Amino acid sequence: MSKTFSNNMPIYAQIIDMVKLSIALGTYTPGQKIPSVRDLAIEYGVNPNTMQKALTKLEELHLLRAERTSGRFVTLDTDVIEGLKKEIPKKIIKSFLQDMENCGIKTDQIIEHVQQYIAEN
Amino acid sequence: MSKTFSNNMPIYAQIIDMVKLSIALGTYTPGQKIPSVRDLAIEYGVNPNTMQKALTKLEELHLLRAERTSGRFVTLDTDVIEGLKKEIPKKIIKSFLQDMENCGIKTDQIIEHVQQYIAEN
DNA sequence: ATAATTGTATTAAGTAAATAATGCTATAGA
DNA sequence: TCTATAGCATTATTTACTTAATACAATTAT
Numbered sequence: 001m002s003k004t005f006s007n008n009m010p011i012y013a014q015i016i017d018m019v020k021l022s023i024a025l026g027t028y029t030p031g032q033k034i035p036s037v038r039d040l041a042i043e044y045g046v047n048p049n050t051m052q053k054a055l056t057k058l059e060e061l062h063l064l065r066a067e068r069t070s071g072r073f074v075t076l077d078t079d080v081i082e083g084l085k086k087e088i089p090k091k092i093i094k095s096f097l098q099d100m101e102n103c104g105i106k107t108d109q110i111i112e113h114v115q116q117y118i119a120e121n
Numbered sequence: 122m123s124k125t126f127s128n129n130m131p132i133y134a135q136i137i138d139m140v141k142l143s144i145a146l147g148t149y150t151p152g153q154k155i156p157s158v159r160d161l162a163i164e165y166g167v168n169p170n171t172m173q174k175a176l177t178k179l180e181e182l183h184l185l186r187a188e189r190t191s192g193r194f195v196t197l198d199t200d201v202i203e204g205l206k207k208e209i210p211k212k213i214i215k216s217f218l219q220d221m222e223n224c225g226i227k228t229d230q231i232i233e234h235v236q237q238y239i240a241e242n
Numbered sequence: 243a244t245a246a247t248t249g250t251a252t253t254a255a256g257t258a259a260a261t262a263a264t265g266c267t268a269t270a271g272a
Numbered sequence: 273t274c275t276a277t278a279g280c281a282t283t284a285t286t287t288a289c290t291t292a293a294t295a296c297a298a299t300t301a302t
Binding site for chain 1: 129130131134142145146209210211213214215217218220221223224225226228231232234235236238239
């Protein structure tokens with residue numbers, strides 16, 4: 001069950017993105033209790049401290065809420081979750097367009113490049 | 122003249138990509154002598170050691186060639202350079218499509234999302 | 243009541259990346 | 273010839289990330 005991580009980004013940061021995705025995709029539902037720090041650490045194949053760091057940051061983003069001794073829960077704030085759903089692909093597209101323009105491809109040619117790539121693969 | 126770097130990737134790795142881009146875009150022409158390690162370090166606003174590391178890796182990729190005491194030069198191999206020009210946008214598109222599918226957007230909807238984003242911005 | 247589990251905190255150690263400071267060898271150019 | 277400059281090497285320090293090993297307080301479950 002241990003996840004795979006890229007080496008170009010801190011593991012805790014990658015975990016943050018993964019949990020964000022779980023919430024956005026509904027794998028974690030609003031109000032749902034998520035596994036304990038220790039269990040998540042095992043599930044992701046990382047040290048509990050690394051997992052703790054990721055979860056703490058997710059709390060600062062109001063995506064999770066820690067109940068001192070009963071566990072950690074996904075936010076009930078559906079606005080926040082709806083925001084996530086839109087924010088994630090938006091960020092991906094934004095950085096994609098920047099990267100493409102950065103390598104000399106003009107905006108109106110980007111679509112063609114994508115279509116051609118899809119056709120070829 | 123000091124460049125800006127993201128914090129989620131080693132600086133030397135980001136420099137590699139930047140120099141690759143310079144070669145692909147023709148800012149650095151085939152056979153051209155590029156600035157010394159020390160000068161490039163100043164230009165990029167990093168430590169000479171960091172620049173050295175990036176340049177050494179670029180040599181392993183056969184994009185640069187070090188002439189022991191006269192300087193460092195861009196490869197004359199136009200095939201390698203042509204390869205770069207195609208490889209860079211290809212990699213960008215590939216990881217973009219992966220990211221989009223990863224967040225639940227199907228291939229045939231990706232183009233629409235991009236078009237909508239462009240229209241909105 | 244008591245044991246197990248929760249989040250949280252602390253201290254230590256190892257690693258990689260970046261910076262700093264310095265020195266070497268070889269050669270191009272004055 | 274001699275100086276400046278080239279790439280390259282070495283050693284040390286700092287910081288961030290990760291892992292490791294515990295420990296504690298509070299609450300849930302038995």
